[in-house]
Amino acid sequence: MNVIETKNLTKFYGKTRGIKNLNLTVKEGEFFGFIGPNGAGKSTAIRTLMGLIAPTSGEASVLGLPLGQCREYLRDVGYLPSEAAFYNDMKVRELISYSAKLRGVDCSSEADRLCSCLELDTSKRIDSLSLGNRKKVGIVCAMQHRPKLYIMDEPTSGLDPLMQKEFFRLLRQRQQEGATVFFSSHVLSEVQHNCTRAAIIREGSIVAEGSIDELSGTSAKRVVLHGVKEIPAGIDGRSVVSGDDSVSFLYQGDIKLLLRELSSLPVKDVNISDPELEEIFMHYYQQEGR
Amino acid sequence: MLKTLLKKQMMELGAFLYQSGKEGKRRSKTSTVMYALLMVYSIVMVGWIFWLAADALCEPLVSADLGWLYFAMFGISGTVVGVIGSIFTTYSGLYRAKDNELLLAMPVPPSKLLFSRMTVIYLMSLIFTAVTTLPAAMVYFRTTGSAASLAAGLPVAAMIALIALSLSCILGWLIGLVSVRIKGRGKNAIIIILTLAFLGGYYYGYSKISTYLQLLIAGGQQIAGTIKKVLYPMYQMGKASEGSFLSLLIFALMSAGFFAIIYTLVSRSFMKIALTKTAPPKSRYKGKNMKKASVMKALLRKESMRFTGSSVYMLNCGLGTVMLIVTGAAVVIKSESLLALAQLAEGMLPAGTSALPLIGAAVVGFIASMNDISAPSVSLEGSSIWVVQSAPVSSWQILKSKILFHCIVSVPPALICSACIISVIKPVAADGILMMLFSAAVVFLYAVMGLAANLKMPNLKWSNETVVIKQSFSVLISLFGGWAVIIVLSVIYFVLGNIVRPVVYLACATAAIFAAAAGITLWIRKKGTEIFRFL
Known part of the structure; x- marks a missing residue:
């Protein structure tokens, strides 16, 4: 079952592009990463799925229900916005309880467990919390009712590395219990380490989607040549990095052509490997002049 | 769910009474009592004005068997007061509340959220309406001894507040709708024009009230007939106030029906309006030479952007600018009748040479106090105050820019108004110059007074800017302080008056105001900057 599905989903703010013909599929039980730099359209896509923005055109469904019925599926969604606006005059436990009451459920024991895992002091007032602790409050509010789907917009920003680890542990636990996780990030390593699948968004559209292995093993290869400082003239390489006695570049094309070109150069050593997700990401972003 | 939402809304509504805006902690009992007393005083004072009006109208209208018309008039007044009292909160409270997105991302039905927000506005309307209609009911009870009319007072006020809420919505x-379709500062301009047109219409009607009263006395029955036809709900409201249960039922059904229509209309577009975030249009960067600007120019620009970027700020704290210019124009247009009125007022003052320049200066001073731009200016920095605090500029430069901006917006219209008054009353040169100086001095005083009050009582933890613009203590001090200055000087x-010539008094008053303003400025420079640095 597709938990999230969008078909040509488009959102323009007047003449400003938010997302354009976004086609995305997230299957049940997946841990899905949504990667893109600032302004690529990640938050717009997420806010549209949450029913917080009306799309300009296109279709989308969440948990099998169309966007028009978002009030129904929101019961089963745990949402963490990138910048949550909380009530500064409330205490942490009051806010968590308020969030639960608005969902009409009693999840105090789960809230206590999550607060304990995330080392969150519930007696403090919201306005006295640091950015990281505010983020933890948002995480507890989004997870305490044990939803079927987690939609999280840059959830780890502000969290220290230990808490990031704990947060992903909690999410993986939920995923193993059958929940689906969809989160946006521009930290590629966390997507690579935690996700089963990912999509790369560029200027409002998906430019690559697949499993992490598929994305990493895309036809692009990282080529490192020792003994030369420049890439061969007939080779179209990207992300070129020149060293004292070496050159490294991403190559996407006929491997025979590459080998033929290399044979005519004074190459001492060659290393061809699958690039890191980060390199793939950069590869897509450097296309079309970026 | 609704109970939870309502509880939160009620807590926010009542928080200003028992919660310190600065620390968010509970106020001391004395402070809470002082706040409560201030509120009660304000309500009693407004109620007293309507009591006087009711006292004048009740007897003649009851004698003419037009008791319902008497109530209908106060019902209409109550509706207008209720609308005016809640109008600014309606837009910001319903659509621009910071937690709209937080709540709408949860399975909270928008209708329940809207209802909870409307309930708060309704309670505000009810207070404003009751202040108008309850004195009328009490005066009627004193005149006629009708207990039924007294008992109907509160339910009728509740229904009128519902109508006021509907109109406000x-x-x-x-x-x-305007804000969804129009972006940027053009939106604020339209909001201000709409609101000023509404207020203008209200004040025009208010200024004609004596004419209407004369007409009412001359042709009461005829007017009553017209109101009965044109404003049938108000006829029923009048009858209900007299004690008719059937009319109370009809009026209740009418107001509830009207509210239901408006609620349906508003709820249909609530999500769209509440969640519309207009992105600024993309602009292509055009390379051009950088212009070197002074620090003060940059800070003034920041203050100006803040002011013109918020229609709520402009309307609540900058209305004096419009009023000063309108008053100046009105003085010139209605010079003859106003001069006669001023001379009448002059006759009540201690004997001596012409006191018209004093009256003129007092008028300008009174209206200029409607501008309290500096009073919420520190609070409006909100959680972003660190931006200016960490900028490579001194605290004094930041605070000076706030004073200067208040003066830039307020001094020119005050001078224009003074010039208009001078052109009509034609005082001697010394009086004219002093009037102009007084106008500038009094605006300067209001600017520093508001800023000092805000430094002492800042609120940087607001979730809705309306709270600091409309409900903060510094704004209250600035507004009432301005009036108090003029009242004290008049007393x-x-x-x-019998021993000091008006020109001498005006000179002394101007000097005293300048001295007071300079004193407060000195305090801001020495202590205020320290307070600001550690906010």
Whole structure:
């Protein structure tokens, strides 16, 4: 079952592009990463799925229900916005309880467990919390009712590395219990380490989607040549990095052509490997002049 | 769910009474009592004005068997007061609340959220309406001894507040629709024009009230017939106030029906308006030479952007600018009748040479106090205050820019108004110059007074800017403090008028105001900057 599905989903703010013909599929039980730099359209896509923005055109469904019925599926969604606006005059436990009451459920024991895992002091007032602790409050509010789907917009920003680890542990636990996780990030390593699948968004559209292995093993290869400082003239390489006695570049094309070109150069050593997700990401972003 | 939402809304509504805006902690009992007393005093004072009006109208209208018309008039007044009292909160409270997105991302039905927000506005309307209609009911009871009319007072006020809420929501909805379609500062301009047109219409009607009263006395029955036809609900409201249970039922059904229509209309577009975030249009960067600007120019620009970027700020704290210019124009246009009125007022002052320049200066001073731009300016920095605190500029430069901006917006219209008054009353040169100086001095005083009050009582933890613009103590001090300055100066003149010539008094008053303003400025520079640095 597709938990999230969008078909040509488009959102323009007047003449400003938010997302354009976004086609995305997230299957049940997946841990899905949504990667893109600032302004690529990640938050717009997420806010549209949450029913917080009306799309300009296109279709989308969440948990099998169309966007028009978002009030129904929101019961089963745990949402963490990138910048949550909380009530500064409330205490942490009051806010968590308020969030639960608005969902009409009693999840105090789960809230206590999550607060304990995330080392969150519930007696403090919201306005006295640091950015990281505010983020933890948002995480507890989004997870305490044990939803079927987690939609999280840059959830780890502000969290220290230990808490990031704990947060992903909690999410993986939920995923193993059958929940689906969809989160946006521009930290590629966390997507690579935690996700089963990912999509790369560029200027409002998906430019690559697949499993992490598929994305990493895309036809692009990282080529490192020792003994030369420049890439061969007939080779179209990207992300070129020149060293004292070496050159490294991403190559996407006929491997025979590459080998033929290399044979005519004074190459001492060659290393061809699958690039890191980060390199793939950069590869897509450097296309079309970026 | 609704109970939870309502509880939160009620807590926010009542928080200003028992919670310190600065620390968010509970106020001391003394402070809470002082706040409560201030509120009660304000309500009693407004109620007293309507009591006087009711006292004048009740007897003649009851004698003419037009008791219902008497109530209908106060019902209409109550509706207008209720709308005016809640109009600014409606748009910001319904559509621009910071937690709209937080709540709408949860399975909270928008209708329940809207209802909870409307309930708060309704309670505000009810207070404003009751202040108008309850004195009328009490005066009627004193005149006629009708206990039924007294008992009907509160339910009728509740129904009128519902009508006021509905009207207020219509305007808030229109503003919301405008803001969805128009972006940037053009939106603020339209909101201000809409609101000023509404207020202008209200004040025009208010200024014609004596004419209407004369007409009412001359042709009461005829007017009553017209109101009965044109404003049938108000006829029923009048009859209900007299004690008719059937009319109370009809009026209740009418007001509830009207509210239901408006609620349906507003709820249909609530999500769209509440969640519309207009992105600024993309602009292509055009390379051009950088212009070197002074620090003060940059800070003034920041203050100006803040002011013109918020229609709520402009309307609540900058209305004096419009009023000063309108008053100046009105003085010139209605010079003859106003001069006669001023001379009448002059006759009540201690004997001596012409006191018209004093009256003119007092008028300008009174209206200029409607501008309290500096009073919420520190609070409006909100959680972003660190931006200016960490900028490579001194605290004094930041605070000076706030004073200067208040003066830039307020001094020119005050001078224009003074010039208009001078052109009509034609005082001697010394009086004219002093009037102009007084105008500038009094604006300067209001600017520093508001800023000092805000430094002492800042609120940087607001979730809705309306809270600091409309409900903060510094704004209250600035507004009432301005009036108090003029009242104190007038009282002193009443005492000393026989021994001090008006021109001498005006010179002394101007000097005293300048001295007071300079003193407060010195305090801001020495202590205020320290307070600001550690906010």
